[in-house]
Amino acid sequence: MIRPFRMRKKDIGAFPGELIYEGDSSAKKTKITVFDYDQNTFSEQEVTPEECFQFKNKPTITWLNIDGIHDIPLMEKIGRHFEIHSLTLEDILNTQQRAKIEVYENYVFIVVKMLKYDHDTAKVDIEQVSLILTENCVISFQEKEGDVFTPIRDRIRQGKGRVRRMKADYLAYSLLDAIVDNYFLILEAISEALGKREEELTDNPSYEILHAIHKLRSEIIYLRKAVWPLRDVTANLDRGEIELIGDDTRVFLRDLYDHTIQVIDSVETFRDMSSGLLDLYLSSISNRMNEIMKVLTLTASIFIPISFIAGLYGMNFNPAASKWSMPELNTPYGYVMVLGVMLSIVIGMLIFFKRKKWL
Amino acid sequence: MIRPFRMRKKDIGAFPGELIYEGDSSAKKTKITVFDYDQNTFSEQEVTPEECFQFKNKPTITWLNIDGIHDIPLMEKIGRHFEIHSLTLEDILNTQQRAKIEVYENYVFIVVKMLKYDHDTAKVDIEQVSLILTENCVISFQEKEGDVFTPIRDRIRQGKGRVRRMKADYLAYSLLDAIVDNYFLILEAISEALGKREEELTDNPSYEILHAIHKLRSEIIYLRKAVWPLRDVTANLDRGEIELIGDDTRVFLRDLYDHTIQVIDSVETFRDMSSGLLDLYLSSISNRMNEIMKVLTLTASIFIPISFIAGLYGMNFNPAASKWSMPELNTPYGYVMVLGVMLSIVIGMLIFFKRKKWL
Amino acid sequence: MIRPFRMRKKDIGAFPGELIYEGDSSAKKTKITVFDYDQNTFSEQEVTPEECFQFKNKPTITWLNIDGIHDIPLMEKIGRHFEIHSLTLEDILNTQQRAKIEVYENYVFIVVKMLKYDHDTAKVDIEQVSLILTENCVISFQEKEGDVFTPIRDRIRQGKGRVRRMKADYLAYSLLDAIVDNYFLILEAISEALGKREEELTDNPSYEILHAIHKLRSEIIYLRKAVWPLRDVTANLDRGEIELIGDDTRVFLRDLYDHTIQVIDSVETFRDMSSGLLDLYLSSISNRMNEIMKVLTLTASIFIPISFIAGLYGMNFNPAASKWSMPELNTPYGYVMVLGVMLSIVIGMLIFFKRKKWL
Amino acid sequence: MIRPFRMRKKDIGAFPGELIYEGDSSAKKTKITVFDYDQNTFSEQEVTPEECFQFKNKPTITWLNIDGIHDIPLMEKIGRHFEIHSLTLEDILNTQQRAKIEVYENYVFIVVKMLKYDHDTAKVDIEQVSLILTENCVISFQEKEGDVFTPIRDRIRQGKGRVRRMKADYLAYSLLDAIVDNYFLILEAISEALGKREEELTDNPSYEILHAIHKLRSEIIYLRKAVWPLRDVTANLDRGEIELIGDDTRVFLRDLYDHTIQVIDSVETFRDMSSGLLDLYLSSISNRMNEIMKVLTLTASIFIPISFIAGLYGMNFNPAASKWSMPELNTPYGYVMVLGVMLSIVIGMLIFFKRKKWL
Amino acid sequence: MIRPFRMRKKDIGAFPGELIYEGDSSAKKTKITVFDYDQNTFSEQEVTPEECFQFKNKPTITWLNIDGIHDIPLMEKIGRHFEIHSLTLEDILNTQQRAKIEVYENYVFIVVKMLKYDHDTAKVDIEQVSLILTENCVISFQEKEGDVFTPIRDRIRQGKGRVRRMKADYLAYSLLDAIVDNYFLILEAISEALGKREEELTDNPSYEILHAIHKLRSEIIYLRKAVWPLRDVTANLDRGEIELIGDDTRVFLRDLYDHTIQVIDSVETFRDMSSGLLDLYLSSISNRMNEIMKVLTLTASIFIPISFIAGLYGMNFNPAASKWSMPELNTPYGYVMVLGVMLSIVIGMLIFFKRKKWL
Numbered sequence A, B, C, D, E: 001m002i003r004p005f006r007m008r009k010k011d012i013g014a015f016p017g018e019l020i021y022e023g024d025s026s027a028k029k030t031k032i033t034v035f036d037y038d039q040n041t042f043s044e045q046e047v048t049p050e051e052c053f054q055f056k057n058k059p060t061i062t063w064l065n066i067d068g069i070h071d072i073p074l075m076e077k078i079g080r081h082f083e084i085h086s087l088t089l090e091d092i093l094n095t096q097q098r099a100k101i102e103v104y105e106n107y108v109f110i111v112v113k114m115l116k117y118d119h120d121t122a123k124v125d126i127e128q129v130s131l132i133l134t135e136n137c138v139i140s141f142q143e144k145e146g147d148v149f150t151p152i153r154d155r156i157r158q159g160k161g162r163v164r165r166m167k168a169d170y171l172a173y174s175l176l177d178a179i180v181d182n183y184f185l186i187l188e189a190i191s192e193a194l195g196k197r198e199e200e201l202t203d204n205p206s207y208e209i210l211h212a213i214h215k216l217r218s219e220i221i222y223l224r225k226a227v228w229p230l231r232d233v234t235a236n237l238d239r240g241e242i243e244l245i246g247d248d249t250r251v252f253l254r255d256l257y258d259h260t261i262q263v264i265d266s267v268e269t270f271r272d273m274s275s276g277l278l279d280l281y282l283s284s285i286s287n288r289m290n291e292i293m294k295v296l297t298l299t300a301s302i303f304i305p306i307s308f309i310a311g312l313y314g315m316n317f318n319p320a321a322s323k324w325s326m327p328e329l330n331t332p333y334g335y336v337m338v339l340g341v342m343l344s345i346v347i348g349m350l351i352f353f354k355r356k357k358w359l
Helices: A049-057 A072-081 A086-093 A150-158 A168-203 A207-238 A247-312 A334-355 B049-057 B072-081 B086-093 B150-158 B168-203 B207-238 B247-312 B334-355 C049-057 C072-081 C086-093 C150-158 C168-203 C207-238 C247-312 C334-355 D049-057 D072-081 D086-093 D150-158 D168-203 D207-238 D247-312 D334-355 E049-057 E072-081 E086-093 E150-158 E168-203 E207-238 E247-312 E334-355
Strands: A031-037 A042-047 A061-067 A100-103 A108-118 A123-134 A137-142 B031-037 B042-047 B061-067 B100-103 B108-118 B123-134 B137-142 C031-037 C042-047 C061-067 C100-103 C108-118 C123-134 C137-142 D031-037 D042-047 D061-067 D100-103 D108-118 D123-134 D137-142 E031-037 E042-047 E061-067 E100-103 E108-118 E123-134 E137-142
Touching: A031 A049, A031 A150, A042 A049, A042 A150, A049 A061, A049 A072, A061 A168, A072 A086, A086 A108, A086 A123, A086 B247, A100 A207, A108 A168, A108 A207, A123 A168, A123 A207, A137 A168, A150 A168, A168 A207, A168 A247, A207 A247, A207 B247, A247 A334, A247 B247, A247 C086, A247 C207, A247 C247, B031 B049, B031 B150, B042 B049, B042 B150, B049 B061, B049 B072, B061 B168, B072 B086, B086 B108, B086 B123, B086 D247, B100 B207, B108 B168, B108 B207, B123 B168, B123 B207, B137 B168, B150 B168, B168 B207, B168 B247, B207 B247, B207 D247, B247 B334, B247 D247, C031 C049, C031 C150, C042 C049, C042 C150, C049 C061, C049 C072, C061 C168, C072 C086, C086 C108, C086 C123, C100 C207, C108 C168, C108 C207, C123 C168, C123 C207, C137 C168, C150 C168, C168 C207, C168 C247, C207 C247, C247 C334, C247 E086, C247 E207, C247 E247, D031 D049, D031 D150, D042 D049, D042 D150, D049 D061, D049 D072, D061 D168, D072 D086, D086 D108, D086 D123, D086 E247, D100 D207, D108 D168, D108 D207, D123 D168, D123 D207, D137 D168, D150 D168, D168 D207, D168 D247, D207 D247, D207 E247, D247 D334, D247 E247, E031 E049, E031 E150, E042 E049, E042 E150, E049 E061, E049 E072, E061 E168, E072 E086, E086 E108, E086 E123, E100 E207, E108 E168, E108 E207, E123 E168, E123 E207, E137 E168, E150 E168, E168 E207, E168 E247, E207 E247, E247 E334
Parallel strands: A061 A137, B061 B137, C061 C137, D061 D137, E061 E137
Antiparallel strands: A031 A042, A031 A061, A100 A108, A108 A123, A123 A137, B031 B042, B031 B061, B100 B108, B108 B123, B123 B137, C031 C042, C031 C061, C100 C108, C108 C123, C123 C137, D031 D042, D031 D061, D100 D108, D108 D123, D123 D137, E031 E042, E031 E061, E100 E108, E108 E123, E123 E137
């Protein structure tokens, strides 16, 4: 399915850095949740925009998650308070961004795509997640509620794993890791769908399967478009030039990079596979056509000649007109001989087709 | 549609740097408009060539927009006054240029393509825009009147956004940004057209759709040719080696670069999609052929054999000639038995086709 | 065949570095074997996990081979004792890894794929092997028993070749070399299979061959996915930046790199070849269809016109009704003339087809 | 058309640097013309080889043009006198060279392809031009008379443009520019041919058009082969590492590089376009086949069943034999009813085909 | 034709550097010939292995050519004496090597493929040649007798060209040059074969041609595989980092590099061309099918309807049964009118087909 290209809705009159929300505006009220923790303390609350500003300069690690980015005045307020560049805010609101990383003086800005595979429609659902990493704060922006971060929330709450012991950079890594880990679920779903299509193809190459493969292929192309830029993002994070990212987190980022490459590798393999399925479909169709034509040709080639003979002796030439007028009709064995001729034509044809390996 | 390649009309006798207009000569009289402003003052006027020369050394920011580049003596006059290299002038007049950026001692020269999508003809209309950026002056050359700069003009007039507060380099960026922003409109139009074709394909793969897809694909190829070189242009602008471009503008140029990459990404995806549609069309046609052949084969394979039998007993062999001459005709149940044989042939055939899954 | 993509089973709640086995859990009990040797001494034994820890600091070369990686507490114990990073352990357990090399402070971690070609199912069987190379120890992790290292074991036992005289890095190289050498067996098997398919295609392009080629092609794609990353691994080993690898081993690593390139080259050639076979199949099918249609067209075009004539004179218009009512039927030579007309139609058709080169 | 690959005729016994002419030997007598000029003086003459040697050390700019390179002793004489390396001479004579640039101690050697499009045969005619650029001398070698340099000659004669004011490097640039400018004529011709083919395709996709497209495509492939290496040549010239090329000429070389890229871009677009045309042709053919088959299927599917019914009642079973023997024939309304049955079959079929959208 | 992949026969038990011959073992006895020369002296002889060792330290240039590499003890003896690394020896014996160059402390090792085109089988015959270049010695290893070096031998014998005046590096270059020069013969043969196929295709696209093109294409793929790595070899030789290669030889190596690029360019063009031929074949087949179907459809569509009419009036309804029972049969002009109807159907059909441009 060709996905409608949602224009950057900013009407051409907007100036650069002007904030216009370009995503789905039917989203509900913006919801801000705060996780504030260090190795020993932990608090979790839903806050109003004003309340969240106090966390900016706290020495503890703060994770601000914002669900719903359509409330522009609110976004501007947050942006002003956390000293976010207006272009960054514009990028957060533009939900057609490629995955990218940008290093500003006081923060790192990361955009990635959070993917979900909808098994019913066989479509990959794409949601944009923006992360802002500052000294001891991570702000995550999501288009709507519902995400893949539940396990991270649990780990923070329970103090499991490293996350409580490490800095904000590790938290940012954890969020990215959760998103990339989720890609594997999509890969699994696609691989399964491909396998099912292949099986169906072998059984009975119907027109519906063609459309299903075509749809799968479109999804793979969109997936590819979403995943490739991620490679540069993770490679950049891993490169060690970003001050806000510490050495102890870097080894995990290398792991993240590996996972990204693994995802890209698989997407490319799936692309090859889906092309292979299309080829197989076309060949199957050609083959089936051959089968059909063979049956037609066999039937027609055998019966048309003998039907002609039958027709010949169905002519009404008057035997009485002359002795040249259909004398066979009155010969005692005429009928039997004609049957014999027909039989030998049939046998001859069968031998001919046998030799051609059409039988 | 294959677009005619307009030769660089400079007849081979022209020497390098000789000015010959290579675009559409039916353009109207050249029109020069001047926007002269700084943070506090602003003036807008249409001027004669002579009048515009006074703006060269004014400390305010001047935007000279020239619509119509076919008046060569005028162009030479402007070139001489603003100290533009003759090769630059030649490039401005050559409307088949690739997008490019060239840094001269006292100015930066940028060529880009301004695209418009004509919904009626489903064609991308390409117009070349050349920009000359000097210390405090931007000169823009357009083939004809009508452009995508209206919002920028409004912002200058109303002092909205940053444009009045910043330097000429930001103005140049704003013009480029407006052009690239417009590309998104084209992408939207193409994505819509692709989606519509896909839907039609699923409904009824007619020959007209094939031609429509072929045309779309040609447009995408031309779009691709226009957009790719832009990547180098914006990357070069962003790289920080051009003195005329200040650090405060550079962050916006990075944003421009991101948008360019986004456009290129989408164009590539569209290319993949249009190829996919062609494949789908071909498969649909093959499939439909199969359907047609199946009906033919079924009809023919069932009726040809039983028609033969009917023909057989339509022969006029004289039953009186001998007892071997069509004795069936006089058997009491001959007719019923023949009908029975025919019926069993039909049933046999139907079972055969059922087994082959052709029914 | 599309291989199911086995998800990284780590449920999304796992934190990075948490150990979850993601391979086939039906594997048997973990088995640890130790080869401990230097130029003069040699011992071989199967040990318990606790026993194996003593080898960590021995000055002799120790090869610890671990078959079965599903026993997570055991893996953690080994990891702790040999100071293996938790991410490394996670990678060892994640059997969907790409081949990769990672240099840690005190060890080098290498993941490669060990391939086996199953002649019966015509499938490439992929098993992941992880190597840990420390100062004087090599630890190899395999998913299950059965490997390609038998000749190396023999060489260590018998003191043949260089292996006893050199360090642990040479042992690691030997293991990698044995794995890559084995790839050549797979290439041989695939080349053989391709050759056989090609032969069959020339003989009789049946539908089964199409599926066989499709399957082969899928295998080649998977092989390609497994082999390409190996290039970076061997190139990195060869580059001379890893302290644990001595100069005397490096010349062998260059050789290993050459072999890897050779494998990749061949895989690419096979890909080309399999595409060629698919093209050939499609062309064969088209060609065969042509043949079939020719026979049908010839038969039909010759007999349908003359059958019509026969049918014409089978009409029952009453000659008595008027002299315009089928007077031919009573002409003395009517029958002979009709036969003559039919014959000339047949001859005319044959000449026509001869000219068209369809005969 | 596949162009015969003319072997480097040097029989394998020739040693490197041995001169053997590998082009068309039917060329006429070698003709040497000299343009000797500076800003004030100018002379033009046809000279003998001996006469041309005097120009080597004159301070004026000298352009030696040599038409015909088949006279090997003459070439050797010239080579010796102007101190040209024997490998350079070998390259000049080998007319299958790729475009290339080689910097020797005392001269720069450039090989390019001069292209002409022959409208009658629709073929691109390729002639090799070699340039030797020394301090104040340009020697050009052409396979035969007739070139694209007439406008340059005129400009030198008339002192128009920069050429008389500048050095030998600018003359060399001018020659290259004239050759590349000429490529645009070829692009125009090809674009025109492609457009014409596309139009014909839409009208009537005949077999001749297929061959025409195939031929065009071959020409584009050869053009591509000729043009791509030129990119490196002009990039190298532009790079500023060649001492013999002054800074004032370099800005023109950048322009030349741009033109080369423009040519390559267009050639690639044409390649895409010609592939698109082939796809369109194939689809048209498939579509047309569909049309044909539909007509056949419709006719056959409608008439074969009713013909059977007609045949059925043409059987000669003797109604007198029993009351089961074709009683219909004697029913008063039998004939009308049979006609009715036939009519309802026809209508049924038409509805069926209408539903299938085949009508 | 898919060439069997000859496994590196070294059974997996062999240790790295162990010598096992992997080529065709049916080769005859190893033959060693020595060319020993300097500018003034020259000797040529066939020697035993022992005799050849004396040439190692002679100040004259020595070319040792060894035909037949299957005698492993002999190879080991030579290797030991000339201080050749065991991995180099292993590579010499492994006849499935890619072309490569390796620089050792005291020698340079080069592997290339010597190609011969067998016109009878239309196959490229590949033989591996290994060269060892030391200070003043070149050792060449060939799989079997018969090579492309005859002209070099002649030049050494007769003192023609530079070879006697220069060092061992020039001799090595000469051997490589002779091998690459020979590639041009192959290109010529392939281009000829392609041209011939294209001509045949235009005449009559038979199934044999398809197979011939497929075979040619396979050969081109193998050729490509053999030629591409040569690029790196010659580029490395040319780069000036190898001490054993003098500056005076380097200019010739640049020439060799150019030739290699020329060969690769042509191989790529041939690949494109052969793909084009396959496309042309498929289109031809489609086209021909169209032709065939048109004839069938025309014949069938014209005659089936009128045959039905004839059949209709061949029915035996008893006119005596009622006045609705085939009254036409007794109308005086019934027959003539039926003939008229038939004629108008035929004419109508012809007009229909004419309009569809099928006639």
